Amino acid sequence: MITLHHVAQSRSFRVLWFCHEAGLPCQVIHHSFFDKSLRSPDFLALSPAGRVPAVQVDGQVMFESGAILDYLAETHAPQFHRAPGTADRIAYLEWLHFAETIAVSLAILTKHHIVLREDHMRSPTVMRLEAKRLEKSLLAAARARRGQGVCGAFSAADVALGYGLVIGQKFLRYTDPALTEWLAALTARPAFQAALAQDGVPQIYTRDFYEAPDD
Ligand SMILES: N[C@@H](CCC(=O)N[C@@H](CS)C(=O)NCC(=O)O)C(=O)O
Known part of the structure; x- marks a missing residue:
């Protein structure tokens, strides 16, 4: 347990x-x-x-x-898992850790849209810049997919990245098919749905979408 x-x-x-x-x-x-x-x-x-x-x-x-x-x-x-010496080991390590590159963008966006409550503390420039960086990172991962995941068959790296793709919708409107198809495939997984049902009351993102204000 x-x-x-x-x-x-x-x-x-x-x-x-x-x-x-x-x-x-x-x-x-x-x-x-x-x-x-x-x-x-x-x-x-x-x-x-x-x-x-x-x-x-x-x-x-x-x-x-x-x-x-x-x-x-x-x-x-x-x-x-992709053990040392197996064909997809390097891709596994790269994407498992790249998930934190994505999460850093999410953390910056969360800070500027949600955590910093006073308007003078927030930066619309940072919001727009980081949303672009998030999109580039997500597209890089989406385009690396081969079949079920970034290492071929589904792996822990896909779960780590998938969290970023799911939360990324709070800040980006996905139009590229690489992102929409990936999102659809992940969220259709029974395990994803079961986890979502256990996630609990939203604590961080109470809106469907956070728009970057104009300067
Ligand atoms: N790289 C760490 C990041 C952990 C992290 O920062 N978690 C956030 C939630 S996503 C947290 O606990 N924040 C509370 C705080 O900053 O006090 C991981 O992936 O576990």
Whole structure:
């Protein structure tokens, strides 16, 4: 049994989704960004910077979503892993980690659209620039797909990237078929739908779309 410390719509969704893909039993502990529970000594013992996800698995504690997916795939779901020496190993590592390149753009956009509440703190220029960078990154991943995923058959890298594609819709209107077809394929997966049903009450993105204001 995996215990997942989770906040709805956050990167911990990657782990929740992966557990459903892999059929791994997972107990979800829902947290909030607003009640200081992520700053409690108990939580900081699991995740030293107070971030989600954190998991308890195999008698160990882990933080960092990419590392967690890689570990779970390697140890519990080898069909979603690409081991050293296998053909897709390099692509697997590249895209698993590139998912954080995408997540950095999401974090910047989230900060400027949502976290910074006063208009004078927000930058429409940063909003537009980062949305462009996000689109380029998502297109790079979308065009790397071969069949079910960026390493051929579906892998942990596709879950990590897929979270970025799903949340990216809050800031970008997808028109390129590479993005719309990828999104449709991911969101049609039963494991994605099962994870979504368990995600919890939206905490971060309460609107369907965040428009960059004109200067
Ligand atoms: N690279 C880390 C990022 C973790 C992270 O920043 N998580 C965000 C939610 S998406 C968080 O917990 N933020 C709370 C905070 O910054 O205090 C990962 O992928 O696990």
